[in-house]
Amino acid sequence: MVVFTHFVPLAITSSLLTLLPVAQASSASFERRSLTATPSDVNGKTFSYIVVGGGTAGLTVAVRLSEDATNTVVVLEAGDAHLNEPQILVPFEVGSVYGNPDYDWLYQSVPQTHAGGAVVNLTRGKVLGGSSALNAMLWDRSAEFEYNNIAQLGNSGWDWSGLLPYFKKPENFTHPDPAFAQKWNLTFDDATRGHGGPIQTTFPNAIPDAELPTEPAALSLGLNIISDPMSGTTKGAWRSSCSIDPVHRTRSYSVNAYFTPNQGRSNLVVLTGAHVTKINWASNSTSAGLTASGVSFITNGTTYTVGASREVILSASSIGSPQVLELSGVGSKSLLSKIGINSTIDLPGVGENMQEHIYSTVSYAVKSGVETLDPLLSNQTLLAQQEALFGATPATGDLGYTASGITFLGLSTLFNNTVSDALLASLNSQIASTNRTKGQVQQQSIQVQTVRSADSSVVEVLVEGIHIGPDTADPNTGYVTFLTLLQQPFSRGSTHVPSANALDHPNIDPNYFSIDFDLTVLSTVAKYVRTTLSKTVPYANIIAEEQFPGSSVKTDDDWKAYVKSNFNSQGHTTGTCSMMPQAKGGVVDANLKVYGTTNVRVVDLSIMPQQFSGHPQALVYTIAEKGADIIKNANK
Ligand SMILES: Cc1cc2nc3c(=O)[nH]c(=O)nc-3n(C[C@H](O)[C@H](O)[C@H](O)COP(=O)(O)OP(=O)(O)OC[C@H]3O[C@@H](n4cnc5c(N)ncnc54)[C@H](O)[C@@H]3O)c2cc1C
Ligand SMILES: *[C@@H]1O[C@H](CO)[C@@H](O)[C@H](O)[C@H]1NC(C)=O
Ligand SMILES: *[C@@H]1O[C@H](CO)[C@@H](O)[C@H](O)[C@H]1NC(C)=O
Ligand SMILES: *[C@@H]1O[C@H](CO)[C@@H](O)[C@H](O)[C@H]1NC(C)=O
Ligand SMILES: *[C@@H]1O[C@H](CO)[C@@H](O)[C@H](O)[C@H]1NC(C)=O
Ligand SMILES: *[C@@H]1O[C@H](CO)[C@@H](O)[C@H](O)[C@H]1NC(C)=O
Ligand SMILES: *[C@@H]1O[C@H](CO)[C@@H](O)[C@H](O)[C@H]1NC(C)=O
Ligand SMILES: *[C@@H]1O[C@H](CO)[C@@H](O)[C@H](O)[C@H]1NC(C)=O
Ligand SMILES: *[C@@H]1O[C@H](CO)[C@@H](O)[C@H](O)[C@H]1NC(C)=O
Ligand SMILES: *[C@@H]1O[C@H](CO)[C@@H](O)[C@H](O)[C@H]1NC(C)=O
Numbered sequence: 038m039v040v041f042t043h044f045v046p047l048a049i050t051s052s053l054l055t056l057l058p059v060a061q062a063s064s065a066s067f068e069r070r071s072l073t074a075t076p077s078d079v080n081g082k083t084f085s086y087i088v089v090g091g092g093t094a095g096l097t098v099a100v101r102l103s104e105d106a107t108n109t110v111v112v113l114e115a116g117d118a119h120l121n122e123p124q125i126l127v128p129f130e131v132g133s134v135y136g137n138p139d140y141d142w143l144y145q146s147v148p149q150t151h152a153g154g155a156v157v158n159l160t161r162g163k164v165l166g167g168s169s170a171l172n173a174m175l176w177d178r179s180a181e182f183e184y185n186n187i188a189q190l191g192n193s194g195w196d197w198s199g200l201l202p203y204f205k206k207p208e209n210f211t212h213p214d215p216a217f218a219q220k221w222n223l224t225f226d227d228a229t230r231g232h233g234g235p236i237q238t239t240f241p242n243a244i245p246d247a248e249l250p251t252e253p254a255a256l257s258l259g260l261n262i263i264s265d266p267m268s269g270t271t272k273g274a275w276r277s278s279c280s281i282d283p284v285h286r287t288r289s290y291s292v293n294a295y296f297t298p299n300q301g302r303s304n305l306v307v308l309t310g311a312h313v314t315k316i317n318w319a320s321n322s323t324s325a326g327l328t329a330s331g332v333s334f335i336t337n338g339t340t341y342t343v344g345a346s347r348e349v350i351l352s353a354s355s356i357g358s359p360q361v362l363e364l365s366g367v368g369s370k371s372l373l374s375k376i377g378i379n380s381t382i383d384l385p386g387v388g389e390n391m392q393e394h395i396y397s398t399v400s401y402a403v404k405s406g407v408e409t410l411d412p413l414l415s416n417q418t419l420l421a422q423q424e425a426l427f428g429a430t431p432a433t434g435d436l437g438y439t440a441s442g443i444t445f446l447g448l449s450t451l452f453n454n455t456v457s458d459a460l461l462a463s464l465n466s467q468i469a470s471t472n473r474t475k476g477q478v479q480q481q482s483i484q485v486q487t488v489r490s491a492d493s494s495v496v497e498v499l500v501e502g503i504h505i506g507p508d509t510a511d512p513n514t515g516y517v518t519f520l521t522l523l524q525q526p527f528s529r530g531s532t533h534v535p536s537a538n539a540l541d542h543p544n545i546d547p548n549y550f551s552i553d554f555d556l557t558v559l560s561t562v563a564k565y566v567r568t569t570l571s572k573t574v575p576y577a578n579i580i581a582e583e584q585f586p587g588s589s590v591k592t593d594d595d596w597k598a599y600v601k602s603n604f605n606s607q608g609h610t611t612g613t614c615s616m617m618p619q620a621k622g623g624v625v626d627a628n629l630k631v632y633g634t635t636n637v638r639v640v641d642l643s644i645m646p647q648q649f650s651g652h653p654q655a656l657v658y659t660i661a662e663k664g665a666d667i668i669k670n671a672n673k
Contacts, residue, residue, distance in 0.1 A: 098665045352661070411514070447491065450565070
């Protein structure tokens with residue numbers, strides 16, 4: 038696999054540290070109580086709730102549960118706190134800590150059978166805030182019918198209307214500057230957005246002119262322009278909002294939005310550097326199921342235990358949550374027995390049904406004079422100017438950049454009816470001959486209907502006015518890069534522990550391209566960028582020549598080979614603790630409770646049984662907000 042510069046790694050200059058607005062970084066008078074917790078403050082004690090993983094969902098659910106002063110809540114996070122760091126807070130720094138073991142788990146896939154044996158690096162946050170500390174900050178929602186599909190799989194209450202209050206609850210949307218909004222056609226619908234929630238959202242304040250053609254090009258191609266994708270219609274072109282503070286232009290994430298303002302609560306303890314190794318089960322478990330009495334965790338090589346009087350909540354991500362379940366004996370009995378883990382609950386769905394979003398890039402050199410962000414990477418004078426702008430209040434300038442130019446395309450844009458019908462026929466026959474659970478049969482049948490329907494998207498094209506890709510850029514040239522992102526993957530993978538050693542990474546097998554449809558769609562959209570999108574005015578007016586992959590890629594087979602050796606994970610993994618009926622291969626019920634337990638829930642993205650088009654962080658906060666209400670109601 039070729040090395041990707043996912044987004045924009047930039048060597049931090051020390052001056053930026055001092056320029057970062059202190060007020061934003063730690064608003065409350067910094068009591069530090071929770072974050073100076075040591076293992077001995079937790080070891081042997083009992084809390085009402087234990088939350089495993091202080092990431093996106095974990096801090097959200099913990100803060101909500103600790104609103105009730107009669108509850109005590111402990112969060113155990115394997116990573117360190119990393120508060121107030123520019124690498125996390127400055128939007129343009131996205132990517133600077135990927136591959137850094139102080140922030141990233143450094144998970145890797147097993148060699149991918151259908152991608153030439155490639156081992157894919159899977160960047161995932163190992164830090165307080167989890168992947169919300171590392172993500173690219175796009176803030177959006179998927180199409181209405183996609184949530185209704187989740188409800189249809191046996192999950193009452195998880196449809197669009199049931200989720201709407203929880204979509205809004207995390208968000209505090211701030212309007213963009215009117216003149217900037219007019220230039221960029223930044224449109225929005227206040228009625229569908231949240232106002233007053235902890236996560237600050239707005240539009241980016243900096244967009245290079247190379248991204249200006251997004252909507253005009255879509256109009257030329259006869260695509261819809263979407264005024265606000267948060268309203269439940271997403272197919273077409275739109276400008277994405279982002280999880281960024283509108284004044285300081287810093288990342289808004291689960292730490293500074295949910296945790297910091299509430300860290301003074303005496304009933305909320307967050308212990309960092311605490312790697313949870315297993316759930317401990319009470320010996321009084323009944324026919325109603327196993328009861329968790331607490332968990333064990335390792336800090337600096339020493340094992341500790343902590344008790345839960347009410348519930349254990351797993352928010353350790355789509356990789357971490359199934360891992361902790363398996364280490365606790367919950368999973369496929371035959372799989373666990375082979376590696377010396379005694380089965381407690383035979384639940385074969387654990388770690389199965391993994392679904393990813395993956396992407397490739399196609400980049401172009403633009404004509405001279407077209408504004409891009411590339412000079413920031415080579416011109417130190419410019420960078421210093423931009424740091425000063427960013428450090429002022431309000432912050433301005435290019436360091437507040439996040440990508441925002443999005444176009445969602447359906448099958449009919451990529452294929453004519455003849456080809457499309459043949460593709461779906463071969464998809465149907467290939468999935469029918471694949472070994473699937475009842476739940477997968479049902480969800481893929483829904484998914485086939487979905488990709489057939491006129492209002493559904495199969496790919497996203499995200500445009501960035503900067504060079505991104507595995508190749509080397511010319512420092513004196515500006516670029517525009519199209520990221521082509523697969524939205525409705527049919528491949529299903531798995532993640533399972535390789536041994537009883539809790540510190541071993543799981544065997545993560547996304548099984549990329551195991552279903553041919555995925556490769557056909559992803560290679561066709563990359564080709565479409567060359568043959569159509571880049572040739573459409575106004576893109577055609579600003580582009581000088583194709584940079585990557587370039588002229589060596591010619592035929593459809595070349596495009597397929599190119600994609601297979603140049604793709605990466607978007608970090609949107611779902612499905613590994615799927616919310617579905619147990620008989621269909623589910624792991625949790627619609628109340629997020631793990632089958633066979635009385636008091637263990639999963640609250641993170643792993644519960645979603647089916648992938649969505651779009652970017653999932655807003656949904657993760659929604660899952661956590663809804664999950665917190667479910668837990669509060671169950672423990673009244
Ligand atoms: C590189 C990247 C870019 C992305 N960009 C976007 C974007 O622009 N927009 C968007 O909407 N979404 C984006 N996403 C997706 C989004 O950020 C994630 O889906 C979301 O943050 C996942 O939340 P989570 O709570 O499920 O897991 P996480 O936020 O990852 O939290 C899991 C936490 O559990 C901890 N943990 C794991 N195992 C253990 C253990 N055994 N003991 C203790 N702690 C443990 C981890 O360290 C972590 O802190 C991106 C993701 C990545 C990786
Ligand atoms: C994957 O990660 C390894 C170790 O962290 C690193 O050496 C390698 O360069 C990375 N590969 C890619 C393709 O990013
Ligand atoms: C929401 O944003 C507005 C600015 O648009 C700000 O004045 C207000 O304090 C924010 N509310 C919360 C709860 O963060
Ligand atoms: C601006 O957005 C609106 C929808 O919000 C759309 O109708 C209009 O066509 C867009 N204008 C341009 C020039 O893209
Ligand atoms: C079982 O044990 C747990 C913890 O050890 C305790 O919280 C719970 O109340 C007990 N349940 C019953 C039914 O005794
Ligand atoms: C763990 O060890 C590191 C390095 O020795 C030390 O800095 C840190 O304080 C220790 N953490 C705890 C919780 O003891
Ligand atoms: C598994 O169960 C057996 C029989 O109850 C017991 O002897 C053994 O210690 C257990 N192993 C582990 C790893 O807990
Ligand atoms: C670097 O940026 C500065 C400030 O914008 C500008 O004056 C200068 O011309 C740039 N240098 C080059 C080589 O482009
Ligand atoms: C459909 O597209 C294919 C492949 O591009 C082409 O060979 C075929 O002629 C087209 N069919 C029609 C009816 O346009
Ligand atoms: C099909 O999957 C089930 C459950 O994962 C497994 O038990 C079975 O062995 C698989 N069958 C084949 C033919 O792979």
